[in-house]
Amino acid sequence: MAHFVYALVEGASVRYIGYSASLKRRRRFHAWKYPCCRMLILGAYATREIGLDRERWWIKRLYEAGHPLRNIRDGGAGGVVGQKRSYLTRSRMSAGQKGRICSAATRIKLSEAAKRQFASWEMRARVSAALRDHPVLPKTRIKMSAAKIGRRHSEKHRANISAATKGKSKPWSQARWTAQERRQNGKAAKS
Numbered sequence: 001m002a003h004f005v006y007a008l009v010e011g012a013s014v015r016y017i018g019y020s021a022s023l024k025r026r027r028r029f030h031a032w033k034y035p036c037c038r039m040l041i042l043g044a045y046a047t048r049e050i051g052l053d054r055e056r057w058w059i060k061r062l063y064e065a066g067h068p069l070r071n072i073r074d075g076g077a078g079g080v081v082g083q084k085r086s087y088l089t090r091s092r093m094s095a096g097q098k099g100r101i102c103s104a105a106t107r108i109k110l111s112e113a114a115k116r117q118f119a120s121w122e123m124r125a126r127v128s129a130a131l132r133d134h135p136v137l138p139k140t141r142i143k144m145s146a147a148k149i150g151r152r153h154s155e156k157h158r159a160n161i162s163a164a165t166k167g168k169s170k171p172w173s174q175a176r177w178t179a180q181e182r183r184q185n186g187k188a189a190k191s
Contacts, residue, residue: 002044003051005058008037014067017075019055021048 004023008016008030015037020026027039042058045051056075063069085093102110119127136144153161172180 003046003048004044005042005051005054007040007042007058007062008034009040010034010037014062014069016070017042017055017058017062019051019075021051 001021002023003019003021005017005019006023006026007014008018015034018026018030023041030037030039043051043054045054052075059069059071059075
């Protein structure tokens with residue numbers, strides 16, 4: 001994997017020196033944030049340490065040459081990966097974001113939008129009918145069966161499931177009984 005050092009150039013002056021192991025993603029980010037700058041690759045290196053060292057070297061040389069760099073640091077930090085923030089800083093950041101990203105009104109709107117995403121009953125019936133026409137192949141059934149062997153729940157777990165679901169089952173409607181009979185008759189006819 002290559003480690004790149006690059007420059008963002010605007011006109012005749014260098015504005016920023018950076019390091020990246022994922023040049024494609026970094027190029028997209030800079031194209032969005034600094035559309036007036038073009039990216040110039042200064043070097044590709046075998047290891048991260050060498051890349052970060054060369055980034056420091058380029059920043060130092062270009063500062064000395066008088067280029068108006070936007071770099072905040074002297075380079076070689078490798079971004080915020082591994083940066084440690086104090087508990088106080090993290091708690092301030094958390095307090096600043098609470099209620100800001102998703103207010104109660106926004107949550108209600110998101111909930112309504114999510115409810116509208118479910119397919120109508122007619123659509124579900126059409127999908128169900130289409131899937132019924134495509135039976136599972138015998139070799140696929142064998143694979144599915146083999147995958148489930150040894151994956152049984154313990155007696156205690158099954159007892160907990162049984163206790164949790166007792167009294168919750170709804171009585172079957174006439175349409176459900178009819179559909180069940182149709183499935184049973186279809187299986188008997190295929191056998």
